[in-house]
Amino acid sequence: MKKDIAQQYKTAIATYLNTSSEHIYLYYKGRVALYAILKAMQVQQGDEVIIPAFTCVVVPNAIKYLGATPVYVDIDPVTYNADMQCLKRAITEHTKVIICQNTFGLSSNVEEIQSLARSRQIYTIEDCTHGFGGTYHGKPNGSYCDAAFYSTQWNKPFSTGVGGFALVQNQMLQQRMTEVNNQLELPTRKDAISLSTLYFVREKILTEKRYWRMIRLYRWLSRHNLVQGSSGGTELVSTVMPSHYFKALSTTQMKKGLQNLQHLNDTLALRKQNAIIYNDYLQKHGKTFVESALFEDHSFLKFPILVNDRKKVMDMAEEQKIPLGEWFCSPIHPIDKNWELWDFHANKCPIAVEKASQMLNLPTDEKETDKIIRFLEKINDYLL
Ligand SMILES: Cc1ncc(COP(=O)(O)O)c(C=O)c1O
Known part of the structure; x- marks a missing residue:
């Protein structure tokens, strides 16, 4: 029965990714999928893994759990992904992997990064945690690199509460993934209970009206590991791997x-x-917008806006009950201090630091789009 559900789920995912279900591997979270891929790539102490300086802290965490060093590359302010010149300069003889990303779903230079890496025997991984269902130059996000990982956390393209999976196309890595997965723990009864709480809170309590009150409560509960959150406990303050991290996806999540x-x-x-x-709207009003050619074949998971007074705009959003997002308000979201603990040095990535300080994001799954446009009109003077 369990196998059937897993097979059905993998097949459904594989159909979207235009691949075989044998290349899909399921995990308790997206970060766990990344960790499994890095382990299959035999990443270890002394290795460097290049990542864009617009990432989520769980990405450098997975690298550091294996004793390797994350090397951040400044971003291109047009795509919010790695700047190609900075990326080329970051490659050293220790570079084992380059991680590219689809930030908010938006990919860039993936073929170029892949061919650059291949010529130097470097592995590539695509962080597709925002981009499942989107395509890049006609192929599903995640198709170009040796491996890709995806998230199904509750505000991702589709949700399992928390959850994730990997797509691995490289045959040698596929064999190693099976070996790595032998070490997976099964989710516990406690996990099942906290997942059920999460489903209940998300589906019955976190209504739009209560969004701002509930989101604070949810973040507090997840930080204290009382409900399954995106990141909790030690992940935000330490680079030591939490216990019971390497966990499989449960049947309930599937x-x-x-x-x-x-x-x-x-x-x-x-x-x-x-x-x-x-x-x-942004283009018409002379504000920072995204060239439409860049996002012809993908959907933004959240839409980035840049503002000159984030606190003021967040207060206005709360007043107007607009569920404004704060993704990438830090180059290693959501960490706002002690960046050195994750080997991040602000002076090496000035564009990422500047853009992160101006960043907020609009919800894209909003049915009342007029409400968001009226909000944009109200915050017009703060928009950059
Ligand atoms: C860019 C990025 N990478 C990785 C992850 C990790 O995904 P998960 O929460 O499923 O572990 C996230 C989570 O939001 C993310 O935004």
């Missing part, structure tokens, strides 16, 4: 995933339509 995948196409269409509307 069932949720199968259910939620059914709505994916509708949500992607809504996200795309909203992104176009927001982008048009």
Whole structure:
């Protein structure tokens, strides 16, 4: 029975990624999928892993759990992904892997990064945690690199509460993934209970009206490991691997995933339509927008806006009940201090630091788009 659900779930995912279900590996979270891939690539102490300086702290964490060093590359302010010149300069004889990303779903230079890496026997991984369901130059996100990982945490393209998976196309790595996965722990009864709490809170309590009150409570509960959150406990203050980190996906999560995948196409269409509307507004009003050619074939998971007074705009959003996002308000989201602990040095990535200090994001799964446009009008003077 369990095997059937896992197989059904992998097949459903593989269909979207235009691949075989044998190349899909399921994990308790996206970060765990990344850790498994890095382990299969035999990343270890002395190795360097290049990542864009617009990332989530769980990415450098996975690298550091293996004793390797994350090397941050400044971003291109147009795509919020790695700047190609900075990336080329960051490669050394110790570089084992380059991680590229689809930031908010937006990919860039993936083929160039892949061919650069191949010529130097460096592995590539695509962080597709924001981009499942989107395509890049006609192929599903995650198709170009040796491996890719995806997240199904609750605000991702489709959700299993928390969850993730890997797509591995490199044959040698596929064999190693099977060996690595022999060490996976099974989720416990406590995990099942905290997942059920998460589903209940998300589906019944976290309504739009209560968004701001509940989101604070949810973040507090998850930080203290009382409900399954995106990141909790030691992950935000330490680079030591938490106990019971390397965990498999539960059957309950797979069932949720199968259910939620059914709505994916509708949500992607809504996200795309909203992104176009927001982008048009920003362009028309002389604000920072995204060149439409860059996002022809993908949906923004959140839409980036840059502001000159984040606190003021967040207060206005709370007042107007707009669920404004704060993704990438730090180059290693959501860490706002002690960046050195994750080997991040602000002076090496000035653009990422500047853009992160101006960053906020609009919801793209919003049905009342007019409400967001009215909000943009209200914050017009703060928009950059
Ligand atoms: C860019 C990025 N990478 C990796 C992850 C990790 O995904 P997960 O929360 O499923 O571990 C996230 C999570 O939001 C993310 O935003």
